[in-house]
Amino acid sequence: MDDFWVFGYGSLMWRPGFDFVEATKGRLFGYRRALCIYSWVHRGTQDKPGLVLGLDRGGSCTGMVFRVDGANRDVVLAYLRERELVTNVYLERTAPVHLPDGRRITAVCYVADQYHEQFAGHLSADDAARRVSVSEGRSGHNADYVASTVEHLKEMKIRDHWLEDVARLMDRPRR
Known part of the structure; x- marks a missing residue:
């Protein structure tokens, strides 16, 4: 079975959770990293939803791509589906990455x-x-999630100006 690639844009970049044979940065066109998913459990509640990352249409996104040995296809895809498709807010797709x-x-x-x-x-x-x-949920305060994401991206030398703006703005006093 042929090897395959997995694109990560959030925590999957620094905590993939599966074995891979190659990892490198990659750019996905047509989608951008965004806080576009309401979190009702881990970073918020249904009464006060938080926001977590998703790939939203438009622009481009620099992330990490992982080449996975084809012999591990079924195991890795099962793991990813369990991790990413809990509430089916994400759609599994294949897309070209540069x-x-x-x-x-x-x-x-x-x-x-x-x-x-x-x-x-x-x-x-x-x-x-x-x-x-x-917003706050089972996994902690939503602001901590954003700050941690921005910090990890900076460590990986990946800039996301919009997300950095969110992190900077959330530090300002709120009315």
């Missing part, structure tokens, strides 16, 4: 389902910051 060495590969990725009730839509950085500043 690698720094010029290769263009096809990778499995999980994109936001714009028709799902947990899809938050296109938010401004200020609106996202306002929401994450007041």
Whole structure:
């Protein structure tokens, strides 16, 4: 069985949770990293939803791609589906990803389902910051999630100006 690739844009980048034979940065066109998913459990509640990352339509996203040995396809896909498709707010897709060495590969990725009730839509950085500043769930405060994500991206030398703006804005006092 042929090897396959997996694209990560959030915690999957620094905590993939599966074995891989190669990892490199990659750019996915047509989608952008965004706080576009309402979190009702881990970073918020149904009464006061938080926001977590999703791949939303438009722009591009730099993330990590992992080449997985084809012999592990079923195990890795089962793991990813259990991890990513808990509430079915993400759709499993394959898409072309451009690698720094010029290769263009096809990778499995999980994109936001714009028709799902947990899809938050296109938010401004200020609106996202306002929401994450007041939300908390089982896994902790939503602001900690955003700050940790921005820190991990910086460590990986990946800039996400919109998410950095959200982190900067959520530090301001709220009315």
